[in-house]
Amino acid sequence: MSLIMATFVTLASCFTPAPCAAATVSAPRPLRGNYTLISAQGKFELGLFSPAGSLGDRFYLGIWYKNIPVQTVVWVGNRATPLSAVASAELRVSAADGNLELVGPTRASALPVVVWSSNLSSSSMSSSPGRNTADIRDNGNLVLVDGGNSSNVLWQSFDHPTDTLVPEAWVGENKLTGEYQALTSWRNAQDPAPGMFYDTVDPNGTSEFFFMWNKSRMYFRSGIWTGRIFATATEATRTMLYNTTYVETPAYRRLTNVVYDNATITRIVLDLTGQVKVYVWVRARQSWQPFWTAPAVQCDVYKLCGAFGVCDQRSQLPCRCPPGFAPVSEEDWTLSDWSGGCRRRSRLTCTHNGSTTDGFLALPDVKLPDDSHAVGAAKSKAECESTCQNNCSCQAYAFSAGGGGCTVWHGEIRNLEQLYADSGVSGSDLHLRLSEAGLQDLGVSGTNGKKRGRTLWLVLGIPLAGVAAFGVSVILAWRILHARRRRLANEKGSSLVVYSYGDLRAATKNFSEWLGGGGFGSVYRGVLKQQKGDNRTQLQVAVKKLESLGQQGDKQFRTEVSTLGCIQHVNLVRLLGFYSSDVEKMLVYEYMPRGSLDRYLFGGGASPSWRERYNIMVGVARGLAYLHHGCHDCIIHCDIKPENILLDEDMSPRIADFGMAKLVGRDYSRALTTMRGTIGYLAPEWISGQPISAKADVYSFGMVLFELISGRRNSDGYSEVEAIGSWSSDSWTFFPVWAAGKVVEGEVAAVADPRLRGNVRPEEVERACWVACWCIQDQEAQRPTMAQVVQALEGAVQVNAPPVPRALQHLVHPARLHQSSYTLTKITHSD
Template sequence: MCSWRHLALLFLLLSCLSRWPRTSAAASDTLSTGESLAGNRTLVSAGGKFELGFFSPAGGGSDYYVGVWYKRIPGRTVIWVLNRDSPVADPASAELTVARDGNLLLLLTGNGPQRAIWSSNSTGSRDGDDGDAAVAVLLDTGNLVLRGRRGGNSSAVVWQSFDHPTDTLVPGGWVGLNKRTGAYQALRSWRSAADPSTGLYTDRVDPHGSGQYAFLWNGTAVYHYVGAWNGRYFAPIPEMGMSAKYTFAFVNRSEEVSYSFRVNDPSTVSRLVMSPHGQLTMFDWSDESGQWLLHWATPTSLYDVYSACGPFGLCDVASSQYCRCLPGFEPASPGDWAAQLWSAGCARRTTLQCSGNASSTDGFIPVQNVQLPSGYSPVADAAGRRQLRRLRIAYAYRDGCLVWDGDLRNAQQLADGDAGASTLFLRVAAADLATASHGVATNGRVGVAILGASCVIALAILCLLFVLAWVGRREETVHRDGSLLPRYLARCTKNYSHKLGSGSFGSVYKGSLPDHTAIAVKRLEGSAQGEKQFRAELRTLGTIQHVNLVRLRGFCATGHERLLVYDYMPNGSLASVLSESGHSSRPLDWRARFGIMAGVARGLAYLHERCQEQIVHCDVKPENILLDAGLRPKVADFGMAKLIARDNSRALTTARGTVGYLAPEWILGLPITAKADHGMVLLELVSGRRNRDAAEAGRRGGGGCYFPLWAATKVREGQVLVLLDERLTGDADVEEHGRACNVACWCIQQDEALRPTMGQVVQVLEGSLRPGTAPVPRYLEQLCRARSERILVELAIFTSCRPVIELWKKMQCCKFDDYD
């Protein structure tokens, strides 16, 4: 029997419970007129997919915002922010409400009178006394809609968040332009991961009227276009069509232009985000890993984003991070830099003493091998001295004298000898001169003198080159057989006595210059084809340089002699190294192999994406990848290279290349793109085997069929470790190995639209891009299953080319022995 004390405790407990806030079993998705959302209260969409309420970003301090985020995904991934530029200090002193005039308002309700810091600027009701006139509803799409009476229709949408996106596009949303009202729907980046305020980068319809979507920096500078729509995706972003999970749509009609996407599988959770780095990024949620996986990004490289490293930042491909500060500068926001967000750039360590004063102790330090920043001004001869006296920031000499008088943006560190490399003379305070450049800096007055001297020296060099050219022409007249340079190279190569190798149209010999610099001389043979190869090499390597492309030192064309001079590569070709690794007790280790993979991809990405014209190598194979003393790869032999103008995405050309490395479009006679340089070499580096090694595939259970097909099947089955060269005895980075195998299998897909660009291959190898598992290339599977004459004849009819069968025979793809 309960005592009176038990009864008293029970009464107290019931009293407390009666005062405890109660929530309904199903949280509300609706905010009606006169109701408010404040503190910890939230709206949850009817299906429980999205939630709306006050939040503070991780690391964002004491600022609070109203936003929409995924309800069922751990953490808080925000897709929309209502008051991104007007945060509140305390969610308990603010409320989101639907006013009686039909507006959605965010009010400050602390001390003093209420005031609105955000309004939807909509009118949902014509009758201010009608309490049911307007209602805000959070939909399962993530769209916050405001409905009200318009002409008696209480369900009419008078305002919606999808018309005002922030940095994220979700299925059902859109980015575009209302041509009737002139209103833009644009994705605008967050300032940083902890700051939702309007950032520097925007994805919107091109304000200059090109009809394309453009990426803008600070609302002014266009730094990237997504290109033309081909019916399925924007042409420069084929990754849009790589996944069957979602479908993109593009509309361009009289009233609007917009793009959007939908998911084909209801279980798929995807979002498109304009990142604080200035890249448009596509993410898919993975329940298995419990994280967002980056599917693709454009531009593929941060170096193509305007001011990615901010003012006085230097983009450095060899750095452990993308950006570093110029000498004499330090991160303006160390916290952002620690989070790998560099757009705030760098600030001077020491303030300049006195701008433009001749007695200033400020000085100039040289920054070597940089691509010059944007925003320079040429110095006219007449005003040169006066302008140099007023010089404040930097100067350089390149096709004339150039000066900077504001923030330096887009400076990039280049490799030694790069054709675009220059020396930038940067003004710093006297206090930074002693520690910068090891005493090579000069004071302000001497710096100006150096600029003047540089201009004079450059003029003298031009005159000297003119004289040499004139003398050379005279010598050519005297020695009409052009024997001087060939004789010189003959002496350098000891009369071509040390042959390094030979190909279809010539041989390569080792030589040495008088200063003992080792060189390789290619002596082309054969009249017509040799001439074509010679011109192709000059057309490509003669105008570009990259750390992962072989360096062309010189050439000779006289009479029937065609000579090309390169840097000598002491470790020979990758083919020879892989061959030695196959029989040696010390094979090429994983670290070297992975470095070669990444280096080759970077070199090809440079050719495809960063040259004035796209350069398609057309013959990427281990024999054409040379290794220097440090096993750094150099893509070589550009005799079959094809140039494609930037305004064309593809070109129709005669078949070229090496059997076993031909992309399907070569064999089928289709137009080619840069993706014809596909990734067979990746599989060979992983396995240590050549792609035609049918016996190896058979020994490992492949039935004697084409090795890449066997490898792709194993990758699809998740058995990537069986592809690793057995001589490595498992000594490899498992994650790197998996990434390499998967991207290799994406590279050998039949549909070139499914293949990644080389820039994306670099991203996958680096780990910043994570595509799904590659499908098995069905065309290889079908060919390997071909056993009857009927199937083979059908194949010949399909390709309209009987020699196709002979090509695939040579690739040892299938057993064609019974077919004549």
């Protein structure tokens, strides 16, 4: 929540309706105290506010969304000079020079002073300055217009953005004045003064935008403008939400965004983490939801955590202090301002002659910080440590026997990042300098603490040995008693039950009730007996006997399964336990009584209603979004299809077989076996043998969407009576191509499953079709993320007609190609 709170405010209440509804500010009619201006259609409001959580003793001129219950400021005038009270404050037009100015008391002056002004240049002055007027418009732009010519805009807030960009606003450069229209983060969650992070167009004249720390250090760049998007952005971000335009003229070069649907409420914020984030207001949740972020990795932001701070991508807050350190300002850290960094709890004792009792604390698995110095003379870890210890300015060292040698750091240490062994990126051990007192506080011996440690062991060693022996005997007895029901207790918190082969053979009646199977193995229904206190219960389960695991060892398998056991989501089938031996491995899942989705769509029995189908679409999308974005590591399913979507008693979807690719090891070869995906749901890059990403799941999901809409396999024929009309009964087309054409032509009802008998919501059918078309784009970059798909299906963003993927065009029957080309052309032009 702290990432969003930077723009949440507590608004000074408006009690008098008539002044609040005022449309303009002028010299004879200033805006005083708690009074506000509201735009013509009531979208935006202008007035004084006090930041949320503050003491209410600082007030700022701001613009915020009028009808959103969570107050969200998009522009601030007097960012660095707050007012101390509002009663005597006023926003007025100066009768002398026509400037718009904010006047009121400050902490430095009890008398009203000008704390903010539009600062019109002499060339911008109007002929009748006393007649100038200001108003707030429905796009959130505060404008000051010429009193003698209302079409002449003298000043506007869109030329002076703060930390937020709303649709139709811009960032860039005014070539005539040399002024940069840039975003600058708030200082902290309660202070809108300019912070450390700055976003601006390339000063060298290119179309690229830079993200800067303290306006001096670039940590991310957008890539140049390609004519449609910036090189590092995704096509889906532009086409699903904004029409993004970069324009360069002799007067300016700037970027602006226009939303496709005016009902969509969105904003772009350079927030306290140094990331630019696109937020969308989701009415159903009454909250702002993130849509896109850059840079995507939070720890890529330069010096986010300040000196000696550690950036941790997996922690609730991005920054923490290493052991033996504390925040320089605890108050700043509670306000999401980590720039002050950390300080040692105990001061170092190194003297100028090199005498010291300081020692070192190892920080394992970290990304080594910037500004290091190599020490070639040190050939061992001991020599490296001695080199650093004998230099009072040396703050840390690292040693690698594999070729990196000895590296030391002087002065403050920046950009420390915690890494994890299961992330695929290896870290190093950094040895951070601490005083002897600091090490003792952590229970670690310093240079002079080794002897004391040995004495302590002699005093406590015998009692501890007895306790340890007793503990070992208890553990052994416990394991013997509970070997058949022991639970994993690894570092990831998994609670999977380890079953024996006999347990699962008895539960499944010797694997006699087969439920289904695929490339990963066969699934059997079973009933496990459980003892809960004095009660004996039965638990229905599905037992999967795994195949194609190759030479994977038991330890590796247990590690992978343990990771999957930590994954809990309402739209994922829950993994309960497993069995593992050298010759066979099995997984135990919760049992889904309604079976898989394919039997309802293609089995010829009772078919789901449109409401049930749409809920299944949203549920599967949420489950995949969790796998891709909500887990510690991105998990690619690799085989999304109706057979792997199970239904519970309430017809809610549960994704099965998630993480199976992780278990068996992903093979990105050209071999198209069911273990590596199912033909008909495979993304083009997979078929061509290229490495895949989470976007392969997005493609498969798009195919499943079309099947949920139509109730048929994507390659089924559509006869004259059922769909095509003018086509003969033996005609054939690929449903995604045909369906997209029908939606473009406005025949939404024709796309839906005939078994629904028209009982559908046309707007949801259209939305689902467009989302599906975006999901099956040829290029990965053009497909949305699953998080964006969820927002689109929930109606948080408007979805527009995408281009028809070229890879699908060859699937149209050759004899009918000329008949389908009209549809393809229409869809392409609609983009």
